Amino acid sequence: EPEVTQTPSHQVTQMGQEVILRCVPISNHLYFYWYRQILGQKVEFLVSFYNNEISEKSEIFDDQFSVERPDGSNFTLKIRSTKLEDSAMYFCASRDDRRTEAFFGQGTRLTVV
Amino acid sequence: AQTVTQSQPEMSVQEAETVTLSCTYDTSESDYYLFWYKQPPSRQMILVIRQEAYKQQNATENRFSVNFQKAAKSFSLKISDSQLGDAAMYFCAYRSAQGGSEKLVFGKGTKLTVNP
Numbered sequence: 001e002p003e004v005t006q007t008p009s010h011q012v013t014q015m016g017q018e019v020i021l022r023c024v025p026i027s028n029h030l031y032f033y034w035y036r037q038i039l040g041q042k043v044e045f046l047v048s049f050y051n052n053e054i055s056e057k058s059e060i061f062d063d064q065f066s067v068e069r070p071d072g073s074n075f076t077l078k079i080r081s082t083k084l085e086d087s088a089m090y091f092c093a094s095r096d097d098r099r100t101e102a103f104f105g106q107g108t109r110l111t112v113v
Numbered sequence: 114a115q116t117v118t119q120s121q122p123e124m125s126v127q128e129a130e131t132v133t134l135s136c137t138y139d140t141s142e143s144d145y146y147l148f149w150y151k152q153p154p155s156r157q158m159i160l161v162i163r164q165e166a167y168k169q170q171n172a173t174e175n176r177f178s179v180n181f182q183k184a185a186k187s188f189s190l191k192i193s194d195s196q197l198g199d200a201a202m203y204f205c206a207y208r209s210a211q212g213g214s215e216k217l218v219f220g221k222g223t224k225l226t227v228n229p
Contacts, residue, residue, distance in 0.1 A: 031215055033215065033216075033217075035217070037156075041221070042204070042219045042220065042221045042222060043158070043204060043206075043217075043219040044219075045216040045217060045218070048215040048216060050215070055213070055215060056213075056214060056215055056216055058216070089156055091158060093158075095215075100146045100163055100165065100208070100210075101146075101148060101160050101163050102217065103160065104150075104157065104158035104159070104160075105157070106155065106156070106157040107156050107157060107158075109156075
């Protein structure tokens, strides 16, 4: 069964460094998302992406964050200058236009030190 | 703004028995979707079941079923014949079906323990 894949599974970075989290959505899906989950807290929406542009973003998704679909398969989340509070699990998800549910990747655990 | 509330931080059930996880939500919209996602220790988010608000019939998926009460804005998950593999965090989530918003709004989750 097709699945959303995310790399790396765990990334450690120093505060102030840039990180890029990578996702390969399911191939025929058109809607893409990033969510994050700080340890022990609920899952929070960051951004949705459709037709090569951001369709919605949350207050969390400030100028430090950006998303890109550089080719036909990858969907990336970039954090320009990481802060300690960016430490979290980051989930990519995708959906096709015939179904109501989004499918999630296994997540990338980001640790900022 | 929509909110989702899961009032049970933790629940436990004996293997083979039935457990119900509660979820309530607040919205002024009439058309929306509701979901239950499971997050095992691996932390991947796995869809368990979904419900379209316009459907009166409660969704079922094998041992999982929901009790959807639209007027009460309640969406509980029933797990029958609980198995050890059902142990996980369970998140209730809401998504609008109108106005173009794609985001899922999650509750804080319920940690389910299954005792052998």
